[in-house]
Amino acid sequence: MATKDECAAALDRLAAKLGGLDDDRRAKNDFERTVSCTVPDLGVAFHGRMKQAxxxxxxxxxxxGRLPNAQIKLTIPSDDxxxxxxxxxxFIQAWTAGRIKVSASFGDLLKLRKIF
Structure with a gap:
């Protein structure tokens, strides 16, 4: 099981990865949504915003229980x-296998798939 700090660092890496998208790919994936990521095995959650990819x-x-509501909600074990x-x-294989739970609109799921 990964630690809270390792999960936070992974989200930092994800943010850096998204920040490094080229302008063309960023323009194609430009949407703004609030996002939460609950890590049940650690009893912690993260909340942020997707903006301009x-x-x-x-x-x-x-x-x-104090986690703000989000438009896209992910639930994923720390190691995953x-x-x-x-x-x-x-992402898609893990989601269809039930390793990741996602609560989002169908359109947002398609947008997430393109980013990951």
């Missing part, structure tokens, strides 16, 4: 979060 303003919540961010886990 960037992940910004990520805050962690150890009291998941690290594997997903590091490219060792395919």
């Amino acid at each position: 960037r992940l910004v303003g990520v805050v962690d919540y150890e009291d998941i 979060l690290l594997a997903l961010v590091d490219g060792r886990l395919n």
Whole structure:
């Protein structure tokens, strides 16, 4: 099981990866949504905003009951979060296998698939 700090670092890597998209790819994936990522095995959640294909303003919540509502909600075990961010886990395959739970509109799911 990964630690809270490792998960936070993985989300930082994801933010850096998204920040490094070229202008053409960023323009194609320009949408703004609030995003939460709950890591149940650690009892922690993260909340931020996807804006212009960037992940910004990520805050962690150890009291998941205080987590603000989000338009895109992910629930993922800590080890799977690290594997997903590091490219060792395919988003769609993990989602269809039930390893990742996603609560989002169908359109947002398609947009997420293009980014990951």
